[in-house]
Amino acid sequence: MYFDITSILWLTAFAVVIFYWIHAVRSKEIAVKAAEKHCEFMQVQFLDQTVFLKKLNFKRYGDGRLGFMREYYFEFTVSGEDRYFGRVFMLGNRVESVNLDPHRIH
Secondary structure: OOOOHHHHHHHHHHHHHHHHHHHHHHHHHHHHHHHHHHHHHOOOOOOOOOOOOEEEEEEOOOOEEEEEEEEEEEEEEEEOOEEEEEEEEEEEEEEEEEEEEEOOOO
């Protein structure tokens, strides 16, 4: 079988896209679990199907390696009437922090 440089470049690009997609899906699953767990701890209701990627940047790990810094947003409620936003910050597949916007306590 004969491969020219263009075919190799297309296959490489396709492999990179597939790798990124698998990594992104895994990261979102981790973010959803972290948001659910944090909402349970804070005694607020996590609203399913509201997690979305807001920002994607590069950031260095503590040892100097470069990784993706993702910021996921999600919605939660205290009483069922008002909706508030929360954020999950991830570096690679590791949750850095989870924050909730200021909200009323009922």
